[in-house]
Amino acid sequence: MDQLGQPYQTIRWHVDPEQSVDTLSRNKDIHEAARMLREGKLVAFPTETVYGLGADAASQEAVSAIYTAKGRPSDNPLIIHIGEKEQLYTLAAEVPPAGEVLMRRFWPGPLTLILPHRGTLAPKVTAGLDTVGVRMPSHPVSLALLRVSGAPVAAPSANRSGKPSPTDADHVWHDLQGRIHGLVDGGPTGVGVESTVVDVTGEVPLLLRPGGITWEELQEAVGEVQVDPAIVQEGTAPRSPGMKYRHYAPQGEMWVVVGEGAAQIRRVQALADEARRQGKKVGIFSTEEHRAYYQADWVLPCGSRQDPASIARELYRGLRRFDQLGADTIVAEGFPPEGLFHSVMNRLSKAAEGRVVQA
Ligand code: TXA
Numbered sequence: 126m127d128q129l130g131q132p133y134q135t136i137r138w139h140v141d142p143e144q145s146v147d148t149l150s151r152n153k154d155i156h157e158a159a160r161m162l163r164e165g166k167l168v169a170f171p172t173e174t175v176y177g178l179g180a181d182a183a184s185q186e187a188v189s190a191i192y193t194a195k196g197r198p199s200d201n202p203l204i205i206h207i208g209e210k211e212q213l214y215t216l217a218a219e220v221p222p223a224g225e226v227l228m229r230r231f232w233p234g235p236l237t238l239i240l241p242h243r244g245t246l247a248p249k250v251t252a253g254l255d256t257v258g259v260r261m262p263s264h265p266v267s268l269a270l271l272r273v274s275g276a277p278v279a280a281p282s283a284n285r286s287g288k289p290s291p292t293d294a295d296h297v298w299h300d301l302q303g304r305i306h307g308l309v310d311g312g313p314t315g316v317g318v319e320s321t322v323v324d325v326t327g328e329v330p331l332l333l334r335p336g337g338i339t340w341e342e343l344q345e346a347v348g349e350v351q352v353d354p355a356i357v358q359e360g361t362a363p364r365s366p367g368m369k370y371r372h373y374a375p376q377g378e379m380w381v382v383v384g385e386g387a388a389q390i391r392r393v394q395a396l397a398d399e400a401r402r403q404g405k406k407v408g409i410f411s412t413e414e415h416r417a418y419y420q421a422d423w424v425l426p427c428g429s430r431q432d433p434a435s436i437a438r439e440l441y442r443g444l445r446r447f448d449q450l451g452a453d454t455i456v457a458e459g460f461p462p463e464g465l466f467h468s469v470m471n472r473l474s475k476a477a478e479g480r481v482v483q484a
Pocket residue numbers: 172174175176177178201202203204235237239251254256257258262280281282283318319320321322333334364365366367368
């Protein structure tokens with residue numbers, strides 16, 4: 126919305142995500158979107174994780190507009206997206222050795238590094254902190270857009286604050302149409318959960334948000350990596366400001382049942398039955414392997430247990446689908462927190478506001 130509260134005419138461009146970065150860098154729609162970003166306008170675009178809502182990171186006004194469009198609390202800093210690794214040195218005051226190793230190993234890709242900043246960005250980007258989060262996405266559409274625009278782009282996930290992150294252009298359209306200037310539609314994203322956030326300012330790298338790169342992969346690259354206790358323990362103050370808010374939450378009350386096999390199936394079904402007896406419309410979020418065992422108003426598939434990546438990819442789409450269907454209660458299968466399941470469980474337990482039970 127503009128300053129008078131009038132909705133914007135949101136322009137939606139369709140681009141082919143199968144094209145190379147070079148071809149996309151000559152695309153006229155990408156050029157128009159990049160021009161809008163340089164003019165201080167808000168443009169949503171696909172990354173390999175989720176859609177981002179971009180604005181020129183050097184413009185205090187453009188960055189303020191992101192918070193307004195999303196309804197985001199202003200103490201939650203934004204991630205800066207760059208199209209070339211070298212741009213990092215114009216943003217960070219210092220890149221410690223662990224940061225160098227991680228960036229060379231995982232960029233472009235779903236990893237955000239927290240580093241001391243140089244003070245060249247709009248103060249709102251960092252929410253007044255002395256550090257900044259930076260990442261280089263690998264999606265060809267985001268790389269082309271970032272390279273053509275030439276500027277660092279601040280981009281949180283392109284959802285209304287508190288809602289599941291958007292893994293398809295339709296999700297962005299639903300949440301932000303009329304509140305932003307443009308949307309580059311490049312189809313569904315691939316990873317499905319956000320980037321992994323790692324603070325490399327201390328002695329030992331600290332994992333603040335599990336995401337597309339796993340803890341195991343990080344340790345393999347740099348040795349010891351600590352995990353922010355807030356990720357595992359409820360009630361501990363998180364170091365990453367964004368982790369403390371209600372997040373990814375569907376409208377219905379959600380429960381997560383951790384376990385395996387028959388015990389898990391029994392507990393999921395029992396919770397669903399109890400809610401149905403209370404007159405609730407109930408959805409079950411089930412892996413493909415267990416789907417046939419459940420009865421509820423809706424049983425939606427969330428990928429295969431054999432393939433954690435498929436579950437990460439389907440997660441937010443499923444949560445949004447339950448909202449569309451009008452589920453009052455959602456019971457989801459949970460997983461042991463290893464590999465990508467660690468990131469999936471982090472999002473599931475937030476969406477469920479901590480209602481996680483053991484089968
Ligand atoms: O995959 C992603 O990271 C997506 C795509 C669009 O790139 N972006 C994303 O941004 O998830 P957002 O704003 O929804 O989440 C950013 C997270 C928040 O938890 C925020 O608190 C944390 O990164 N963060 C950003 N800057 C930080 C800083 N200086 N120190 C600690 N945490 C920071």
